[in-house]
Amino acid sequence: MTETLLQTTVVGSYPQPDWLVDRALLMKGVPRTRLHELWRVQEPYLQQGQDDATLLAIRDMERAGIDIITDGEMRRESYSNHFATALDGVDNESPAEIVNNRGQKTVVPRVVGKIRRTRPVEVRDMQFLRANTGKAAKITLPGPFTMGQQVHDEFYKDAEAMCMDYAAAVNEEAHELVKAGADVIQLDEPWLRNNPDEAQRYAVKVINRALQGIPVPTVVHLCFGYAAVVTGLKPTGYSFLPQLSDTIAQQISIESAQPKIDLGVLKDLAPKKIMLGVIDLSDPEAETPQKVAERIRAGLKYLSPDKLLPAPDCGMKYLPRATAFGKLKALADGAAIVRGELA
Structure with missing residues (x-):
């Protein structure tokens, strides 16, 4: 059986x-730290509520006609903190405050010991x-480089060594996710273009x-940030992209x-799927x-059509649900139009 051309998917949320x-x-x-007050459902019933929300997300993606779906990340406060704050060596209870190059302050966990899963x-x-x-089902994990950019390091004093330990933790989790039935594993690495x-x-x-x-297909996702968070004009090119051709993803x-x-940059990523x-x-x-x-x-x-997977730009977490569904339906229908032209 030949694989469907132009398989549609979602970034994650x-x-x-x-x-x-x-x-x-x-x-x-x-x-970056845990935000327990985000949840409207009380703790004894939270997992049940998250499960019910996950079923809604799954059914919406199925109804829209998406080929490779996720769980919608219903259990996550953000794409990264769900996993990053669950690791040993991370102090989430007494966080630090860092200032980025635009002068914005962010509360982040402190790394106070060896990072371990x-x-x-x-x-x-x-x-x-x-x-x-x-x-087909995909699940996402925050990438090791991005996690290393979202903490205040008080233990390693060596960013590369810290990120290698994050990578080992991600790898352990990814292997177990494959055993749990994942058809695709994705790393979210938006901070590659920040630094x-x-x-x-x-x-x-x-x-x-x-x-x-x-042993299953792997993806590295990078973007310019959520449209709801990064307002105004976005850059028209990536500062770190051709280098990803050297990854095993x-x-x-x-x-x-x-x-x-400029989609001409895609030539720099051959022979990857995009x-x-x-x-x-x-x-x-x-x-x-x-x-x-x-x-x-x-x-x-x-x-070539076998190397292109149409998707949203980023996670859909911040959209109204009706808008998100409409966009996914358009994604599936638009891919079907082009698929028909290729037949």
Whole structure:
């Protein structure tokens, strides 16, 4: 049986229901430490509520016609803190405050000991997803480089050594996620473009360590940030992208619909498959299938159909649910249009 061309997928997150999270609090930023007050459901019933929300996300992705789905990350306060704060060596109770190059202050965990994974973090999430869909299923993990950029290091004093330990923890989790039924493993590494000089020194090394020995397709996702958080014009090019051709990941996921990057950069990533962002999450309206098809055709000028996976630019966490579903339906329908042209 031949593999479907132009398989559609999602980057990871889907909107959490308003009965599950405080959306006003969610919109204030992307938490690095735990944000327990985000949840509207009390602790004794929280897991049940998250499970119910996950079923809603799964069914929406199935109804929309997406080929490779996720659990929508319903159990996560952010894409990274769910896993990053569950590791040994991280002090989340007495966090530090760091200031970025734009003068913005962020509360982050402190690294006070050796980073180690001492228990499964997302394995039950993957088991639940696998038990509730017959679709191909992907699960995401924060990448080791990005996690190393989101903490205050008081132990290693060596960013590369710290990130290598993050990579080992990610790798242990990823192997267990495959055993739990994951068809695809994705690393989210948006901070590669925030600190390209440091990324140049060791990012490929730590990504390869995180993906070492994983027997299913692997993806590295990078973007310019959530449209709801990063307002205004986004860059039109990545400061760290061709280097990812040296990773062992089979797929690279990039944002292109909103920032309108020059797709000529895709030539630098041969022979990788590309998860190409063709859904603009800054647009409050759902694209038409014809607009999505047009964006896919633009990608096909540089990629063969078997190497392009149409996707949203980034996670859909911050969108209204009706908007997110409309965009996913347009994604599936737009891919079907182009698939029909290739037949």
